[in-house]
Amino acid sequence: MKVRHLVLTSAFAGVERHVAVLANEQARMGHTVEVLGGDPAAMRLRLHRGVKRSAASGLPATALRFVLASPVDLVHAHMTAAEAAALPTRALRGTPVVATRHFAAPRGSGMKGRLVRSLLGPRVDAQISISCYVAGAIDGASTVVYPGVEAVATQDVARRPVVLVVQRLQPEKRTDIALRAFAAGAPEGWCLEVVGQGPELAGLQRAAADLGIAERTTFLGFRDDVAQLMRSSAVLIAPCDIEGLGLSVLEAMAQGLPVLASDAGAHPETVGRATEAQLFRPGAVAEAGAMLARLCEDADLRARYGEQLQTVQRTTFTPRAQAEGTEAVYQEVLG
Template identity: 50%
Template sequence: MSPVDVAHVVCTEAFAGVERYVATLAREQDARGMRVQVLGGAPERMRAELAGGGVGWSPAATPWHAVRGLMALRGLRLVHAHMTAAESAAVVGARAPIVVTRHFAGRRGSTPPARLAGRVVARRVADQVAISSFVAQRIEGPSTVIHPGVRPQPAGAGGSREPVVLVAQRLEAEKRTDLALRMWAASGLAAHGWRLQVAGEGALLGELRRLAVELGVAGSCDFLGARADIADLMARAGVFLAPRPDEPYGLSVVEAMAHGLPVVAAAGGGHDETVGASPLATLVDAAEPDGAGAALAALAGDPGRRAAYGEDLRRLQRRQFTVAAHAARLEAVYRAAVLR
């Protein structure tokens, strides 16, 4: 195996927001001349996402697998760990400086043993990065805020917009897709020919289907399941809806911005730092679905406003939320960690 400059560790067999972030960053770092290894993530999806470049990949479903994978690497200069299990594995298996990215807005450990492990991790970490100021304010210790980025999309990709409100996220409790359904019901947009498309899978699918029936909107809601064509959906949709008020960052929101897709987002969390940076932002109170639904309907019913807002979000993404800028700022963190 060739020497490795940085190994990204994520102890999962999934491909959700964190794993997608790791794959995107690893490809960018590879393009910038770094020798990169990724440990963990859904095998088939990670291989597909990393194909065509020089990024190495190996499975790491558990911390033990990650420890073994790290110990097998030679010439390793730095470990970049993502989430608590990967941090613990890095402490045990790495003989190199450790940088961690904090993806969630909370302190390490929900039990006394976990909190003890968190203190051990904190002593070994050279630096930690927070994906938003919202996260940085809610974790222990100092951190460097570096907003993740996405790749710009060509203007006009996908042609004309369709009367579709798109939600793209895991169907789990913390993502608050139920709020999206309540906003949709309150908007009355179904009566004007619009549809709600929900892309994603998760444990709450059945519960959300039942809620759609209770709200009287089942006939206008399309539950699409897991999709590999989210970019195409974003290129065609009329509005993107992000309902979680305490979203740590919201990478899908930034992807929507790249597509020039106007976003209605719950105020709070990372949304205030992404969409909220636009003077045209539509941020709503998720606790007031009637008002949020009215705001959604007002935006959907004004094509000129939607076009102007979408283009402003596209410009904002290209100016502040690119993968290249994110990787460049991380390089400075890496250099400081290696020199300590």
């Protein structure tokens, strides 16, 4: 099968990482796969040699490029702009379009959003949602196919007394909850490391000072060694209550890193599968702080819980399961 993935961005964040993992696994399964879009340097590093890659242009240029490009069996679009760019190829060539929905919301908002929905909805052949949470919030029917991450060997891992946060510093991510939970529950001698960039940085730095944890808190900005940081940290906090899935959470689970997460969004579908899942009510700082204190003080709980999360990742959230679930949707579309 020839598959062309389209993500109309020049970035490399959660959506682009999702595309790279899926494309690599599809290539391993013997398909001919192309990825158009994403940060060129990052995609070059993360896509296997068997996956053809190219940079994305603007929507009109990409739409024309698709019409003129060599035919494929199916276009897999990620996010609304990519769906729109794929539609002329569908109209002129009949190439099916499958769209993955990454966010728990209908397409767009306001008058422009309603126009986009009216144009795209009837013309997308199938939709994939990355979680049940997303499926319940989007417009139209979809099939849930969970993203996957690679398994990681974690024998003889030495963990520091560090609580880690890995996410964009945007208001909806609720990084402030992580800071307040750390201030409420982390014992002396423990540190907080925050990986990510965004407009909330200055406000979060002030919050750390106000909470009296500035000397124990480090804002690391963008890092390309997140896997190593997860491997050496003791707890990850995932405070966002509207998370569509959370690849960083899956990556932490693969590392056997205990995750303290809000009991909202898709976290009950990931972290919540562990026997001793550590989930706090959204915004409940005191509850989160108490749970964090217990995790910090109980090394046996951290080890046991980390193993549970790793088992969940290895049995449910794998690249092969993602690719097979995606292919089932493709086959249904192709007949």
